Amino acid sequence: MIMKNKKMTSTTIKTNSKLLAIPVIAVLLTVFIASMPPDAFAGTTCDVPDNHCYAYVRKTISNRGGYGTIDINAANSVQSGYAIANPIWIGFSNNEWIEGGWQKGNISPCSNTTAKFYWYETLGTTSSACLETTSGATMTVKIDDSDLNNIYAVYINGVWKKSFTETRDAARMTTGGESTHQSNVLTGGEDSGLVYYTTSGVATSWGSANLSYSSHMHSYTDTRTSPYNDYQYGGP
């Protein structure tokens, strides 16, 4: 009887050890995945009729805005026609957003074929401005209320452009390499030094995003389960 109990105890310990390994592996996997930088992929043709495509990375988290540096000379090309490149969007829970970036094409607020900085916002009603052209390899876009005074401000290359009242936290931050329209190739882009501000106003690193990889963008939908952050939607 004693022998049997000892044997059972030994077996139980072995089983428990194996079971203990499961949560340890799960924790290690979680840490590994969480430490990976955001990735998105591009390199395919926008193939849905009348649709518009984006290659972007998105951070869904309560925040007070953020910023990033966008490599203009990488694949973040600004296409002619109906396209926007290199935006940073700060999105809110009711679908409002503030946007700053680099665009050309016949899109409000810019309306010519020269790529320019712009900002655009939908808080209350829409307002926008087409700003100056730029030179250089990179630009930084910052849209934030890190001092928690309920006013989000837009900076492009460190220069204040506009501010807006918004008492709610943002729900997500999105940064894009490129957008394009039907039959054009979405070539992607590179964003670095991405930072978001927590709801306490603390600057928190989000890593970098390389949207230049090819061959990963295939049939995709905007779902939580997709590993890719590319997005294609039926829009104007």
Added chain:
Amino acid sequence: MHKKQLSIICGMTLTLVLISVVIATNQESEILAIGLITPTDANRPTPPSITLGEHGKQVATSNIQSLDVSKVRMAGKSVKLDAARESTSGTIYQYYGTGSPVNDNTKLTDFMESGGIVVETRTLRFPEKAYIALANHEDTKGQGFIVNGIMAFGYEAHAGIVPTTLDLYTDDGKVVSIWTYATLSDTIKIAEKLDIQSGFIDLNDYVDPNWTDVSEFDTSDEVPIMEPES
């Protein structure tokens, strides 16, 4: 039966029928029938619609104090509290739907198009700072109005995906925000039916004559950057 008795019975019956009709008509007139509108296009690409999953984790509706929507009809359909969510910062979202199923992947635009009403209740982190910003910044200064004695801001659905939003600033430091794909005037009528109680916050008390909308210089390179918690 005498003719007199018969006429009394007929008269009483007729009176009861008339009273019933009047009561029924009054009850019907209390019903608020709301038609849906489509947000005006932004005439430019928009970011993807937020999903309900991005609002936060689902919480049991039994733990949420539901508002009375029994007298509201959206596009001819009655609405009921279908689901509720809570964000990491404690904001509560209530989804009053017309019967379409909702889950993590439901786009807010789809929920609104089905006639849904969202009620977002959030707590202001620093209420006075919020009132100062609302009272002084150019895009909100003088734009407030009063709904059932509550200080409110509102605007109609626009930009292709943004619903009509009515923000009610209650005197407990919270904001009850009602979203619909209806006109602003109809959304105000919905708010009046919901019986939200609050005193009035007078933004005139927060006007700053020295206010400026221009922010200070960008300080992004001067702040320490934390690594996210894993």
